[in-house]
Amino acid sequence: MCGIVGYIGHRQAAEVILHGLSQVEYRGYDSAGMAVSDGRGMRIIKDVGKLRDIHAKHNFLSLEGGIGLGHTRWSTHGPPCERNAHPHYDCSKKVAVVHNGIIENSRALKAELEKKGHKFTSDTDTEIVAHLIEEELKGKKSSSDSILSAVRSSISRLEGAYALGILVSGEPRLFLARRHAPLIIGKGKKEEMFFASDMAALLGYTRDFVLLNEGDLAALDAKGMQIWSADGSPAVRSPLHVDWTPQMAQKMGHDYFMLKEILEQPLTLAAAVSADVADGVKLLAGAKRPAVVACGTSYYAGLVLQYLLHRQKRTASAYLGSEYASWHTGAEDVVVAISQSGETADTLSAVRLAKKEGAKVLAITNVVGSTLSREADATLYISVGPEVGVVATKTFTGQLAVIYKLAYSLSSNKKGLEELAAMPSQVQQMLDEVHEPVHHLAKLMSKRKNFFFISRGIGWPCALEAALKLKEITYLHAEAYAAGELKHGPISMLEDKVPVIAIAPSGALAPKMESNMRECHARGASIIVLSDDKTILSEGEHSLAMPKVSEDFVPLFYILPLQLLAYYMTIELGRDPDQPRNLAKSVTVE
Numbered sequence: 001m002c003g004i005v006g007y008i009g010h011r012q013a014a015e016v017i018l019h020g021l022s023q024v025e026y027r028g029y030d031s032a033g034m035a036v037s038d039g040r041g042m043r044i045i046k047d048v049g050k051l052r053d054i055h056a057k058h059n060f061l062s063l064e065g066g067i068g069l070g071h072t073r074w075s076t077h078g079p080p081c082e083r084n085a086h087p088h089y090d091c092s093k094k095v096a097v098v099h100n101g102i103i104e105n106s107r108a109l110k111a112e113l114e115k116k117g118h119k120f121t122s123d124t125d126t127e128i129v130a131h132l133i134e135e136e137l138k139g140k141k142s143s144s145d146s147i148l149s150a151v152r153s154s155i156s157r158l159e160g161a162y163a164l165g166i167l168v169s170g171e172p173r174l175f176l177a178r179r180h181a182p183l184i185i186g187k188g189k190k191e192e193m194f195f196a197s198d199m200a201a202l203l204g205y206t207r208d209f210v211l212l213n214e215g216d217l218a219a220l221d222a223k224g225m226q227i228w229s230a231d232g233s234p235a236v237r238s239p240l241h242v243d244w245t246p247q248m249a250q251k252m253g254h255d256y257f258m259l260k261e262i263l264e265q266p267l268t269l270a271a272a273v274s275a276d277v278a279d280g281v282k283l284l285a286g287a288k289r290p291a292v293v294a295c296g297t298s299y300y301a302g303l304v305l306q307y308l309l310h311r312q313k314r315t316a317s318a319y320l321g322s323e324y325a326s327w328h329t330g331a332e333d334v335v336v337a338i339s340q341s342g343e344t345a346d347t348l349s350a351v352r353l354a355k356k357e358g359a360k361v362l363a364i365t366n367v368v369g370s371t372l373s374r375e376a377d378a379t380l381y382i383s384v385g386p387e388v389g390v391v392a393t394k395t396f397t398g399q400l401a402v403i404y405k406l407a408y409s410l411s412s413n414k415k416g417l418e419e420l421a422a423m424p425s426q427v428q429q430m431l432d433e434v435h436e437p438v439h440h441l442a443k444l445m446s447k448r449k450n451f452f453f454i455s456r457g458i459g460w461p462c463a464l465e466a467a468l469k470l471k472e473i474t475y476l477h478a479e480a481y482a483a484g485e486l487k488h489g490p491i492s493m494l495e496d497k498v499p500v501i502a503i504a505p506s507g508a509l510a511p512k513m514e515s516n517m518r519e520c521h522a523r524g525a526s527i528i529v530l531s532d533d534k535t536i537l538s539e540g541e542h543s544l545a546m547p548k549v550s551e552d553f554v555p556l557f558y559i560l561p562l563q564l565l566a567y568y569m570t571i572e573l574g575r576d577p578d579q580p581r582n583l584a585k586s587v588t589v590e
């Protein structure tokens with residue numbers, strides 16, 4: 001969602017911040033800005049639009065000084081425009097604040113501050129933080145102690161979620177605070193410190209991080225940091241070194257990150273299948289009522305886990321993170337939370353509710369040190385490296401790989417584990433075979449407006465994910481149905497040439513799938529079939545031959561050509577697959 005970067009040290013802060021923000025552009029944003037201080041005074045540049053355009057117009061690098069913070073904003077309170085862009089400041093323009101999250105009591109605080117004469121210039125909830133600090137400082141002699149105490153008491157009044165960076169003119173420290181929103185500190189090699197909402201922003205400078213706990217407040221100077229926990233007592237947080245390199249977040253010669261991330265899946269799958277799942281097996285082995293919570297693509301991976309556990313006669317229910325509060329029974333003893341970012345607010349709130357009721361939490365995530373990994377009792381990492389494209393591709397197959405390993409280890413399914421280990425090379429072979437045919441198909445399909453994806457059994461989550469991929473980046477209408485459901489309503493929408501994309505592997509469900517495809521064909525639909533069976537393939541107007549895989553692996557295998565299809569259709573339509581409109585990489589609001 002929004003990105004935050006802060007710097008204090010011997011370099012020009014604006015340079016570091018501009019680079020850092022450009023590394024998290026993929027999270028999606030509509031405006032950006034930064035505040036830089038040279039130790040005496042502070043200047044701010046902010047505007048609506050993309051970083052490079054704002055830079056071309058205002059020149060961020062004209063902000064001189066070694067202390068600063070910047071932000072890319074994804075609007076929540078008020079439309080995208082210059083005055084709503086961060087940093088926000090107080091009446092005297094001496095306090096600059098950047099913020100991710102939502103301050104829930106902002107209305108009440110704003111009314112209180114307005115009564116005291118504060119004038120607000122934006123529609124945001126963030127601006128109140130700058131005015132609160134200004135109000136706290138009123139009548140006090142400005143000193144490091146008075147500024148720290150003003151920051152602390154202002155933050156104590158906030159309700160809701162925040163990752164905050166605060167710069168006070170003339171003050172040689174940066175302040176940061178977090179609650180229900182990610183914020184990390186980066187340690188430079190010599191006399192420089194960083195902070196950011198996302199490690200990817202800082203990988204060009206450091207791979208040594210310190211993770212703040214919920215409710216922490218920190219002050220950074222060039223030499224180090226001071227941290228206080230929520231109760232105000234001094235705290236020490238353990239350091240973390242990550243292996244991710246800045247190169248992992250490069251396009252490596254591809255036009256878009258999405259294509260790079262689709263094509264590198266044989267490699268990322270190899271990393272994911274070697275995950276150590278022992279802690280997960282331990283937790284699930286004793287579980288009587290396991291549940292799965294996740295959102296979006298991760299939820300579809302969760303449906304696959306639900307399916308595999310059911311096959312082992314373990315009753316597990318998969319819930320959307322945002323719906324868990326309405327459906328939970330309180331009897332769930334282990335909750336498996338799946339989230340590539342580990343920061344999804346809906347998933348985290350489900351986790352917190354489950355924990356309150358005594359459940360143990362098993363996280364499956366890509367991000368070491370993410371909020372989810374830190375709140376969980378055990379974490380399984382999918383280790384697929386940074387995913388820069390906004391839509392999930394390699395993280396989905398990475399989640400599936402870890403899910404298969406977890407489920408098969410739980411049931412000591414040796415054959416399944418062997419098949420899983422062979423997946424990366426099989427996937428490579430399949431990608432090589434389908435790439436060109438899919439590219440060709442995309443050219444034909446990009447002229448159509450509505451799409452249906454159908455499958456049965458474990459193929460159904462794959463149909464859901466394929467439809468989500470297509471609509472996210474092409475902005476075309478796509479729906480997924482369990483194939484048997486079509487006749488219960490949606491079949492009325494089929495008319496001449498509407499594409500119905502059928503995920504139809506051979507096996508026990510194939511005869512029913514074939515009937516469903518014929519039902520669609522009879523209504524004039526154009527059938528595009530993916531199958532490993534020649535007879536089934538012959539049912540389609542267009543067909544894509546797939547290699548034969550065990551039924552369990554259908555979602556992992558069949559999603560790859562469908563990711564490619566969505567990608568190439570988006571290119572045909574002249575749209576940006578890496579940064580689709582209205583979407584953000586991690587959704588940190590409920």
Ligand code: M6R
Nearest residue numbers: 296297298339340341344391392
């Ligand atoms: O970071 P998470 O896996 O928790 O994210 C969940 C969803 O927001 C995410 O999968 C979303 O649906 C993506 N746009 C999928 O491409």
